[in-house]
Amino acid sequence: MNEKKHLLIKVLNLISKGEGIDIEFKESKTKLNKDVYDSVCSFLNRNGGHLFLGVSDDKTITGIDKSKITSIKKDFVTSTNNPQKLNPPFYLDIQEVEIKDKTILYIYVPQSSSVHSVNSKIFDRNNDGDFNITSRYEQVSNLYLQKQTTYSENKIYPFASLDNLDSLLIEKARIKAKHENGGSHIWMDMDDLTLLKSVGLYKKDMLSGDEGLTLGAILLFGKNETIQNVLPHYKTDAILRKDNIDRYDDRDDIRVNLIDSYDRLMGFITKHLNDPFYLENDVRISLRNKIFRELIVNILIHREFTSAYISNIIIKKDEVVFENANKSTMYREITLDNVTAYPKNPIIAKVFREMGYAEELGSGLKNIFKYCKIYNGSTPIIEDGNTFKVRIPLVFIPEATPEATPEATPEATPEVKKLLSILDKEMSTKEMMEKLDLKDEKNFRNNYRTKALEGGFIEFTIPNKPKSPKQKYKLTLKGDELMRSINE
Numbered sequence: 001m002n003e004k005k006h007l008l009i010k011v012l013n014l015i016s017k018g019e020g021i022d023i024e025f026k027e028s029k030t031k032l033n034k035d036v037y038d039s040v041c042s043f044l045n046r047n048g049g050h051l052f053l054g055v056s057d058d059k060t061i062t063g064i065d066k067s068k069i070t071s072i073k074k075d076f077v078t079s080t081n082n083p084q085k086l087n088p089p090f091y092l093d094i095q096e097v098e099i100k101d102k103t104i105l106y107i108y109v110p111q112s113s114s115v116h117s118v119n120s121k122i123f124d125r126n127n128d129g130d131f132n133i134t135s136r137y138e139q140v141s142n143l144y145l146q147k148q149t150t151y152s153e154n155k156i157y158p159f160a161s162l163d164n165l166d167s168l169l170i171e172k173a174r175i176k177a178k179h180e181n182g183g184s185h186i187w188m189d190m191d192d193l194t195l196l197k198s199v200g201l202y203k204k205d206m207l208s209g210d211e212g213l214t215l216g217a218i219l220l221f222g223k224n225e226t227i228q229n230v231l232p233h234y235k236t237d238a239i240l241r242k243d244n245i246d247r248y249d250d251r252d253d254i255r256v257n258l259i260d261s262y263d264r265l266m267g268f269i270t271k272h273l274n275d276p277f278y279l280e281n282d283v284r285i286s287l288r289n290k291i292f293r294e295l296i297v298n299i300l301i302h303r304e305f306t307s308a309y310i311s312n313i314i315i316k317k318d319e320v321v322f323e324n325a326n327k328s329t330m331y332r333e334i335t336l337d338n339v340t341a342y343p344k345n346p347i348i349a350k351v352f353r354e355m356g357y358a359e360e361l362g363s364g365l366k367n368i369f370k371y372c373k374i375y376n377g378s379t380p381i382i383e384d385g386n387t388f389k390v391r392i393p394l395v396f397i398p399e400a401t402p403e404a405t406p407e408a409t410p411e412a413t414p415e416v417k418k419l420l421s422i423l424d425k426e427m428s429t430k431e432m433m434e435k436l437d438l439k440d441e442k443n444f445r446n447n448y449r450t451k452a453l454e455g456g457f458i459e460f461t462i463p464n465k466p467k468s469p470k471q472k473y474k475l476t477l478k479g480d481e482l483m484r485s486i487n488e
Helices: 003-019 035-043 066-080 137-150 168-181 192-199 215-223 224-230 256-273 287-301 344-356 364-374 414-422 427-436 442-455 477-487
Strands: 023-026 047-052 093-097 102-109 123-126 127-132 201-205 212-214 236-240 250-254 312-316 317-324 332-334 380-383 387-393 456-462 473-475
Touching: 003 168, 003 201, 023 035, 023 387, 035 047, 035 066, 035 102, 035 123, 035 127, 035 215, 066 102, 066 137, 066 201, 093 380, 102 442, 123 168, 127 236, 168 344, 192 344, 212 215, 212 312, 215 224, 215 256, 215 344, 215 477, 250 256, 256 287, 256 312, 256 344, 287 364, 287 387, 312 364, 344 364, 344 456, 364 387, 364 442, 414 427, 414 442, 414 477, 442 456, 473 477
Parallel strands: 023 047, 236 312
Antiparallel strands: 047 102, 093 102, 123 127, 201 212, 236 250, 312 317, 317 387, 332 380, 380 387, 456 473
């Protein structure tokens, strides 16, 4: 199912439920309703929610005037990123959805780990809608205390400065967000401090008066020495334990920022786990990346950082185990029927989503269940408690998904072997053709690149966007092993 159809089904299902504690409709036919931002504020302060523009209170699709869509979207984004309007500001994505020749705007508002106000008024949410609690001191205090005790990413370090952060990492986040957003993103027009404030990584505690960078900012963008100074126990351990089960066959002891940690963990998984051939809607996708990308994101952004428990990934002969410290809302085994979206560190998660590293809250675990069945014919075991533990079996059940078995993988042709021999780094189609001295792109595509992809010998560097103009290709573990055997 393509993304537009999936979004349409999701939106129609939500609208059919009607307004409630996490769903709000606004007609906004030619301009934004004045109380739109009250709903945004209350969703951020309470449990998050879904905001629809172009829908009336009785669930009728009224639509947005097509000539006003651009200005409405611009006004919304500008206001939610203006601290004079919404404080602290919060970047929200707006999606256009076509329903029977009418266009509505859908905004998912996640639960925030900050307390927000609109025009200096604090709003909360219940089943009856938004209500102003600004003058209710006890309710406001409880809201602040709830955010502070629930989200450790909010801890403020008043003596930390921008010098303690790596500006190149912030720039990397800007560029990734720009590419994920079709070539533009509001972060591109912000200096580093403004960006951090807009996301919620620089805060002022209204109870203590402390102001400064948060733990989330340091974990995402901090220099190594800053991270170790703030959290001496912080690290992620990646271990291969197939032959030497008493110690390890390979290990990566990771104590760097969350963004570089993601890259190193993905590299470790790529190095040690196969990626069987699989087509989805006639496009080859990486099952390995689909599953383990979500698990790596989870171990990085949904962990309890105040705990000294070391997060780890252990690759064994028959399973891969992920473990991280957790602050659970309940103790249970998670199944596909009871997957719920509970943000452990919503600001860190938001930065990852803007960069394209993470899916919308809740969809990641669903992807793990979906693609694990194809990858190895089994179901992941997920335990939610003080330790969040995921076990991915590596024993394949043939009858489950024969299209993904190693036996279904084509052998390497002479053309494929020739292609693999020159692929010593990430290369584009143009670079590979030049290296092979080929002029006919159709010949290259049919006899070299496609067969290498189908055989599982090479893979996309941007697996979620096969037709991206920035697409390049690299050897898989299987391709690398083939070349080693040939060279030996």
